[in-house]
Amino acid sequence: MPPWPTMSVVRVRRAPPPLLPITVTARVELSPRMLRLSIEGEVVRGLVVPDPAASVRLLVPTSGTTDLVIPTWNGNEFLLPDGSRPALRTFTPLHIDGAHMELEIVRHPGGAVSTWAETATQGAEAALSGPGSGYEIDPDATRFVLLGDETALPAIRNLLEVLPEHTEIEVHIEVLDSEAELELPSHRRSTIAWHVADRQSDQSPLVGVVSDWSSVDRETRIWAGGEASTMQAIRNHLHQTLGVDRDQTSIRGYWKPPR
Ligand SMILES: Cc1cc2nc3c(=O)[nH]c(=O)nc-3n(C[C@H](O)[C@H](O)[C@H](O)COP(=O)(O)OP(=O)(O)OC[C@H]3O[C@@H](n4cnc5c(N)ncnc54)[C@H](O)[C@@H]3O)c2cc1C
DSSP states (O other): OOSSOOOOOOOOOOOOSOOEEEEEEEEEEEETTEEEEEEEOHHHHTOOOOSSSOEEEEEEOOTTOOSOOOOEEOSSSEEOTTSOOOEEEEEOOEEEETTEEEEEEEOOTTOHHHHHHHHOOTTOEEEEEEEEOOOOOOTTOSEEEEEEOGGGHHHHHHHHHHSOTTSEEEEEEEESSGGGOOOOOOOTTEEEEEEEOOTTOSSOHHHHHHHTOSOOOTTEEEEEEEEHHHHHHHHIIIIIISOOOGGGEEEEEEEOOOO
16 A cells, blocks of 8 residues: 555546437438437527537437436436436437427437437427537638448538538448438539448448548548448548548547447
8 A cells, every 4th residue: 555645536527518308399201211300499499500510419218218317417427317328319400490400310220219219209308418519611622522321411411501612522421222312402513422331341332432542632621420430441541541631631430330
């Protein structure tokens, strides 16, 4: 034992914005792979979302229950009274209008929010907090490349709605099958390529896209969102192999597959 008193360092993170009630007002099946929920609540009215591809956190009732229990912040994470983790996930806020907004949710088996959204009818209760920061558009960029999987489709929709008209936009989207393809906002100078994932391959077609590039010019900006290891591989190729500056890219892991 040391002669001096020992201290254990407990990291306390600043509490995120509070989780406040929302209700579902409509649910639309956009495709066999995507649901759109319209929601309303006073919390939405208070959201200030200056940039596209921002985020909010949605809390839904724990699987197998219908009551929404609001978790408490323990200095590090939100926990329910029994110590378990709540069904609290991140989504992209779309089309905020007063107290209303939309969320688009990928339908995938076993997902807490995804499963809840399948049956969430008008009046279903949930809670929302946010916003998390979005993508700051560089006014000097002349070309944007957007790369993402199905979870990034809402963010890409949002970006296509607001990226400047004079810029060239190249979009690459990975889908599990062609049924997931959706109509996206038209932009005068955009090209959209859908890539159906090869289920036999470990490598995402998005990595294949960037691996084909031999350079990226200084005026191009790259935004990417999707499965975490795919995003890491894209990051590695752009920064380590091609030497692209970090201020040209915004690359974010959106989800992790089960171990
Ligand atoms: C900034 C940001 C914005 C996002 N925006 C959106 C959005 O607008 N729409 C959206 O659908 N998602 C979005 N996501 C991703 C979303 O938060 C995750 O996919 C989340 O795990 C989904 O929650 P869930 O409750 O349905 O599944 P979970 O209960 O979290 O996951 C259950 C299991 O499914 C796996 N899993 C999670 N997501 C997927 C998937 N898409 N496909 C296959 N397996 C999966 C997990 O590994 C886990 O094993 C965003 C993430 C971030 C960080």
